[in-house]
Amino acid sequence: MLTILDLKKMKQNHEKITMVTAYDYPSAKQAEQAGIDTILVGDSLGMVVLGYDSTVQVTVEDMIHHGKAVKRGAPNTFAVVDMPFMSYHISTEDSLRQAAKIFQETNAQSLKIEGASAGIIEFIQRLTEAGIPAIGHLGLTPQSVNVLGGFKVQGKDKAAAAKLLHDAKKVAASGAVALVLECVPKELADIITASIDIPTIGIGAGSKCDGQVLVYHDILKYGVDRLPRFVKPYSDVNQIGLEAIKGYISDVKTQNFPSDEHSFFIKSKDLLPE
Numbered sequence: 001m002l003t004i005l006d007l008k009k010m011k012q013n014h015e016k017i018t019m020v021t022a023y024d025y026p027s028a029k030q031a032e033q034a035g036i037d038t039i040l041v042g043d044s045l046g047m048v049v050l051g052y053d054s055t056v057q058v059t060v061e062d063m064i065h066h067g068k069a070v071k072r073g074a075p076n077t078f079a080v081v082d083m084p085f086m087s088y089h090i091s092t093e094d095s096l097r098q099a100a101k102i103f104q105e106t107n108a109q110s111l112k113i114e115g116a117s118a119g120i121i122e123f124i125q126r127l128t129e130a131g132i133p134a135i136g137h138l139g140l141t142p143q144s145v146n147v148l149g150g151f152k153v154q155g156k157d158k159a160a161a162a163k164l165l166h167d168a169k170k171v172a173a174s175g176a177v178a179l180v181l182e183c184v185p186k187e188l189a190d191i192i193t194a195s196i197d198i199p200t201i202g203i204g205a206g207s208k209c210d211g212q213v214l215v216y217h218d219i220l221k222y223g224v225d226r227l228p229r230f231v232k233p234y235s236d237v238n239q240i241g242l243e244a245i246k247g248y249i250s251d252v253k254t255q256n257f258p259s260d261e262h263s264f265f266i267k268s269k270d271l272l273p274e
């Protein structure tokens, strides 16, 4: 399993860090088998596998339920769990209690937190002091979709770009071990990556970030209809899966399934009731 020191070394050595989301046992097992560096139990699970229209309805219990399944599937991969909406905003004390619960119950290696307000910066410091590696998340922070007015690229004007760089420096200085940059212009992500000593992990943030993260279901094109512009699909599981289920339906209707090879037989007819 990689450690936070390995991730820092990978930045220094210009070796790209790979991250994929996983929400359950099979996807985690597959990601580990494929040789991924890190797994994110993203709160995107609310949209991707629970059918919510944002991540706002995802709970601490949801994150623990999915996080435990992921760790069972990928016991040897560095795992990050998202702290969900409002689980780290009420007070630093309450946030620390929620973090301890998620970290202990999932056995994850790190927790991810969106934003860089004064409260968040203090929380990242306190997590680090307590021995919980924190990963920051700036740019498009989906838990704030209702304040941002949609899933939109961030840091597009001079003031917003300057604030994003300033926030990234604050997150790095507070002890965070990595920083996710979501939906940020490539040139800005490049400057941020060069300005901080912790790895940046981009999603819709161009190729200069120290690592990349994508949603598992987006990579596979599985269950998702419209893919964001930053996604490159590597398969079409929607199509493969649809054909499989249609084939099954057709075989049952036409009595081609189950055949004898998929059936069990009694040793002797004498054993059957009269």
Ligand SMILES: Nc1nc(=O)c2c([nH]1)NC[C@@H]1CN(c3ccc(C(=O)N[C@@H](CCC(=O)O)C(=O)O)cc3)CN21
Binding pocket: 043, 044, 047, 048, 055, 140, 142, 151, 152, 153, 183, 215, 217, 218, 224, 227, 228, 229, 230
């Ligand atoms: N399947 C999936 N993939 C993701 O990457 C993802 C989720 N779900 N859910 C949680 C968040 C939400 N994300 C999103 C969702 C939509 C866009 C999107 O449609 N963006 C526009 C850009 C709009 C603009 O130009 O400002 C796009 O065309 O990609 C971006 C990020 C990223 N995360």
Ligand SMILES: CC(C)C(=O)C(=O)O
Binding pocket: 021, 040, 041, 042, 043, 044, 045, 082, 137, 180, 182, 203, 213, 215
């Ligand atoms: C998109 C990534 C960075 C994320 O936070 C998630 O999957 O929830």
Ligand SMILES: [Mg+2]
Binding pocket: 042, 043, 044, 055, 082, 142
């Ligand atoms: Mg998330």
